Amino acid sequence: MLVDKQYDAIIVGGGACGLMCAVQAGMRGRHTLVLERNDRPGAKILISGGGRCNYTNLHTSAANFVSANPAFADQVFARWTVADTVAFFEQQGIIGKEKKLGQLFPVSDSAKDVVRAFARLIQRHGQALNLNSQVLSVARTPDGMFEVSYEHEGKLKQAKAKAVVIASGGLPVAKLGASDFALRTARQFGLDIVPVAPALVPLAITGKNAEWFASLSGNSVFCRVANERISFEENILFTHWGLSGPAILQISSYWRPGETIAIDLLPHFSIERLIKDEREAGGRRLVSQVLGNFYSRRLVEAFGRFLPIDTKIASLGKTDSKRIAETIHRFVVRPAGDKGYDKAEVMRGGVAVDELNPQTLEAKKVAGLYFGGECVDMTGWLGGYNFQWAWASGYVIAQAI
Known part of the structure; x- marks a missing residue:
């Protein structure tokens, strides 16, 4: 030797x-x-x-x-x-x-x-x-x-x-x-x-919602991502296997298996306020048109799974308005896991x-x-x-x- x-x-x-x-x-x-x-x-x-x-x-x-x-x-x-x-x-x-x-x-x-x-x-x-x-x-x-x-x-x-x-x-x-x-x-x-x-790792989504996330692969949105311990405001990135982007990487260091994370998809605006303003202006625009001011067409269309995007604002009931606000400001995700050490x-x-x-x-x-x-x-x-x-x-x- x-x-x-x-x-x-x-x-x-x-x-x-x-x-x-x-x-x-x-x-x-x-x-x-x-x-x-x-x-x-x-x-x-x-x-x-x-x-x-x-x-x-x-x-x-x-x-x-x-x-x-x-x-x-x-x-x-x-x-x-x-x-x-x-x-x-x-x-x-x-x-x-x-x-x-x-x-x-x-x-x-x-x-x-x-x-x-x-x-x-x-x-x-x-x-x-x-x-x-x-x-x-x-x-x-x-x-x-x-x-x-x-x-x-x-x-x-x-x-x-x-x-x-x-x-x-x-x-x-x-x-x-x-x-x-x-x-x-x-x-x-x-x-x-x-x-x-x-840590600082993408999060995977499996199960019934996996296909929905995969369909949005490549879409990036500025959000506030939070759990009970901390929140971060930066972009998230939809991927074919779940979520990535700076805000997701940040929250991943504080996430533990089995926990949910809440995503505010419009952190600097109030969707309730926007809907109210639209009503006062006559409410002729569709929900999809209001959301289109902030998101890609692909993401707006994907919201159709949860929201009445083809409904005029004037025709929205209280239940639908509440569902829109809850979805946009508190989109709850339960990741299946992280993408491991190599990611x-x-x-x-x-x-x-x-x-x-x-x-x-x-x-x-x-x-x-x-x-x-x-x-x-x-x-x-x-x-x-x-x-x-x-x-x-x-x-x-x-x-x-």
């Missing part, structure tokens, strides 16, 4: 957290080895935001995260702020532009620029980056060091370090090398795991934050063992929040190793 030289830290995972950790450690004169399973670093960075990389959100706070203890995030963000992220990338020639809702993208609209910046910094600070390296195990040695065994280009190798950083991500997306390595390692060392599930943006749950020191992200039970990024129970909303957590956790760990 080939044995590498000793490092200050071995970082498992060359994604957002791992790359930031290696760079920041290098700035402090530490020598790290990054072990990345893929044939290139930053695989998920490259596909994020449709290849444009929504690398932070200007409004980031603990309120934008799902966790058993979301307030934990504020302690990490106090040490690496959004302003720090913006300044860091500006120093690398990456200027941000806000698209909407605080979402910041590179002016170039290229995620490749982000990965290239890290590649340059890794090289500049003399950090070792081994691609095509699948980590097999992490073990504590009698002298208090860590020994990491991994396979690199068909050869079994080992490396030793005073610290190990687990930044290997979560279970989405298998084709990008996703695995449960971080969870297995945490369990190996006796750390608690918050149950995991796909999910991130994983919900992970290594319990109460197991980690908020100042360092070191495991309280195991000196020298750190966890950062997606494998930790800190799941951000859609829109750059998860990247901000990745950069911040990578920075905080780098200050301690």
Whole structure:
């Protein structure tokens, strides 16, 4: 077995957290080895935001995260702020532009620029980056060091370090090398795991309503989507298997199997008010014509399954008016499930934050063992929040190793 030289830290995972950790450690004169399973670093960075990389959100706070203890995030963000992220990338020639809702993208609209910046910094600070390296195990040695065994280009190798950083991500997306390595390692060392599930994921509709949703595939509507815990206002997208789009991805992190979600299909208007105004104007228009001011013809026609769309407004009774309002403002859906890890943006749950020191992200039970990024129970909303957590956790760990 080939044995590498000793490092200050071995970082498992060359994604957002791992790359930031290696760079920041290098700035402090530490020598790290990054072990990345893929044939290139930053695989998920490259596909994020449709290849444009929504690398932070200007409004980031603990309120934008799902966790058993979301307030934990504020302690990490106090040490690496959004302003720090913006300044860091500006120093690398990456200027941000806000698209909407605080979402910041590179002016170039290229995620490749982000990965290239890290590649340059890794090289500049003399950090070792081994691609095509699948980590097999992490073990504590009698002298208090860590020994990491991994396979690199068909050869079994080992490396030793005073610290190990687990930044290997979560279970989405298998084709990008996703695995449960971080969870297995945490369990190996006796750390608690918050149950995991796909998050920021489309929701599937089956049963008697499946055909109705499928018939609307491709239709996008601005809505308010809510459950008992939270609501989001953004577009939903009808698909041939159910619902997707930003609002659905957001609510999915708060949805649990068996629950319903309520969709307000016209959140900034009152359909009752619109019907009343039409009545006062004579009520000669059809219900379909009123709805046509807001929706595609295909969606209006689909409403015919539930509503009297071919009835004149003047002829609507109280029961029909109430049914229209209930359908438009409270369209209740009970998803059959989510579309799984391969369609999910991130994983919900992970290594319990109460197991980690908020100042360092070191495991309280195991000196020298750190966890950062997606494998930790800190799941951000859609829109750059998860990247901000990745950069911040990578920075905080780098200050301690």
